[in-house]
Amino acid sequence: MTHRFQTRVWYEDTDLGGIVYHANYLKFIERARSEWVEALGIDQNAMRKAGQIFAVTRVEADFLRPAKLGDRLDVETDLANLGPARLVLNQRVMLENTLLFRATVTLACLDGARPVRLPDPLRQALAR
Amino acid sequence: MTHRFQTRVWYEDTDLGGIVYHANYLKFIERARSEWVEALGIDQNAMRKAGQIFAVTRVEADFLRPAKLGDRLDVETDLANLGPARLVLNQRVMLENTLLFRATVTLACLDGARPVRLPDPLRQALAR
Amino acid sequence: MTHRFQTRVWYEDTDLGGIVYHANYLKFIERARSEWVEALGIDQNAMRKAGQIFAVTRVEADFLRPAKLGDRLDVETDLANLGPARLVLNQRVMLENTLLFRATVTLACLDGARPVRLPDPLRQALAR
Amino acid sequence: MTHRFQTRVWYEDTDLGGIVYHANYLKFIERARSEWVEALGIDQNAMRKAGQIFAVTRVEADFLRPAKLGDRLDVETDLANLGPARLVLNQRVMLENTLLFRATVTLACLDGARPVRLPDPLRQALAR
Numbered sequence: 001m002t003h004r005f006q007t008r009v010w011y012e013d014t015d016l017g018g019i020v021y022h023a024n025y026l027k028f029i030e031r032a033r034s035e036w037v038e039a040l041g042i043d044q045n046a047m048r049k050a051g052q053i054f055a056v057t058r059v060e061a062d063f064l065r066p067a068k069l070g071d072r073l074d075v076e077t078d079l080a081n082l083g084p085a086r087l088v089l090n091q092r093v094m095l096e097n098t099l100l101f102r103a104t105v106t107l108a109c110l111d112g113a114r115p116v117r118l119p120d121p122l123r124q125a126l127a128r
Numbered sequence: 129m130t131h132r133f134q135t136r137v138w139y140e141d142t143d144l145g146g147i148v149y150h151a152n153y154l155k156f157i158e159r160a161r162s163e164w165v166e167a168l169g170i171d172q173n174a175m176r177k178a179g180q181i182f183a184v185t186r187v188e189a190d191f192l193r194p195a196k197l198g199d200r201l202d203v204e205t206d207l208a209n210l211g212p213a214r215l216v217l218n219q220r221v222m223l224e225n226t227l228l229f230r231a232t233v234t235l236a237c238l239d240g241a242r243p244v245r246l247p248d249p250l251r252q253a254l255a256r
Numbered sequence: 257m258t259h260r261f262q263t264r265v266w267y268e269d270t271d272l273g274g275i276v277y278h279a280n281y282l283k284f285i286e287r288a289r290s291e292w293v294e295a296l297g298i299d300q301n302a303m304r305k306a307g308q309i310f311a312v313t314r315v316e317a318d319f320l321r322p323a324k325l326g327d328r329l330d331v332e333t334d335l336a337n338l339g340p341a342r343l344v345l346n347q348r349v350m351l352e353n354t355l356l357f358r359a360t361v362t363l364a365c366l367d368g369a370r371p372v373r374l375p376d377p378l379r380q381a382l383a384r
Numbered sequence: 385m386t387h388r389f390q391t392r393v394w395y396e397d398t399d400l401g402g403i404v405y406h407a408n409y410l411k412f413i414e415r416a417r418s419e420w421v422e423a424l425g426i427d428q429n430a431m432r433k434a435g436q437i438f439a440v441t442r443v444e445a446d447f448l449r450p451a452k453l454g455d456r457l458d459v460e461t462d463l464a465n466l467g468p469a470r471l472v473l474n475q476r477v478m479l480e481n482t483l484l485f486r487a488t489v490t491l492a493c494l495d496g497a498r499p500v501r502l503p504d505p506l507r508q509a510l511a512r
Contacts, residue, residue, distance in 0.1 A: 011172075016273075017272075017432065017439070023408070031139075048401065055450075062442050063441050066497070070172070139405065144399070151280070155279050186318050187315065188316045189316075189317075190313065191311065191314065193369070264415075266418060283396045287395075325428060326418075326428070
């Protein structure tokens with residue numbers, strides 16, 4: 001089931017090319033993932049207090065069309081693969097019906113620097 | 129009349145102190161100003177094509193309490209002073225009823241590097 | 257004694273106005289403060305492990321002239337005032353001999369959310 | 385021939401996980417590319433005035449080990465492929481002899497939104 005999240009382009013996101021600075025798309029899709037894990041019942045503040053964080057381990061990203069100041073972007077997130085200690089997501093940044101950016105993102109759950117099993121509430125929610 | 133804007137704290141906004149990195153409050157209040165000028169009928173993309181931008185010329189800011197990951201912050205903006213080529217705003221970042229940050233921000237309208245008269249639609253809207 | 261630090265303007269620092277985004281000057285002067293406290297013998301990673309951080313509590317900043325892509329900026333830092341739990345710095349961002357930005361920055365040392373006495377090595381170094 | 389560039393991790397680069405926020409590695413390698421094209425005789429300010437910019441069109445990135453506050457990172461850049469309108473670079477972020485991050489980055493030269501032939505000085509320099 002596709003998770004949807006909306007975010008807006010602010011002055012801070014642009015660069016002297018007049019468009020969104022490329023690295024900022026990674027921020028946009030990370031905001032969407034934060035809302036997605038929250039919707040699945042995960043509290044990232046509590047995780048961090050327990051010494052665990054989600055870490056991005058791999059990104060494959062295509063920058064297709066530029067976003068501009070004021071654009072209201074829709075970020076779509078789908079689960080592509082679920083392993084014991086990692087998950088893979090497909091994420092897209094849309095402006096209305098136009099695809100601007102797409103990425104395949106691999107995440108691991110880390111305890112310190114060590115990969116650990118994904119949190120059970122997340123695994124159960126995703127298995128549904 | 130107080131303008132209100134809500135923004136959320138994302139992972140990107142935090143630093144290793146576990147709280148929002150101080151410079152990012154300036155981004156939060158800039159987002160609020162962008163929505164505020166938009167609500168007053170100003171199109172910053174059009175302004176820029178005409179060679180004009182709003183520039184911050186002075187900030188006095190107090191960092192009172194820290195914001196944390198996931199916080200839904202309210203930014204309140206009030207006009208404090210309106211001159212021919214500059215305006216002064218009072219801005220506050222609130223978490224529910226707690227004041228986290230406040231700033232007095234002076235803005236000029238620049239054409240290239242030269243200060244020019246504020247756009248008439250803005251002046252008229254603010255004079256009301 | 258004035259501390260000097262050089263930093264360069266990258267694409268990421270610019271905005272669609274073609275110049276450095278205003279909030280990024282706070283990053284430039286924070287980099288200079290990090291080198292300054294390091295030069296005084298303070299290890300911010302160790303401080304943080306001990307639960308302490310430096311926090312900016314107040315900034316007064318004037319944005320005088322814009323910096324541009326590729327500029328090599330000099331940040332000058334001077335101690336203005338030293339109290340038991342806080343210190344005040346004057347910082348300037350220069351491009352060759354031109355002053356682009358100046359700020360007066362108040363810092364406190366926090367243990368959790370509570371202000372504590374500045375680290376002794378810092379106090380001793382600054383008293384010299 | 386490998387291009388080498390050094391950059392340091394500042395407070396602004398970290399997140400509440402205590403390490404560098406993942407999207408910031410894209411900034412680090414972009415700084416290296418800016419120095420690399422500059423070393424090849426390209427002036428990005430002049431390019432932009434002529435209406436042209438380099439745009440990232442694809443990134444494949446592996447986040448292998450975290451960088452921390454104060455780390456002095458070495459970014460290594462190698463040309464992997466040179467086409468008429470695009471080039472592909474291999475980039476690595478090293479801490480001393482440890483590989484922290486690697487990416488394959490595809491760049492196009494855009495005039496407005498349209499891909500155009502890479503600047504001749506760049507092509508000639510790279511053909512050598």
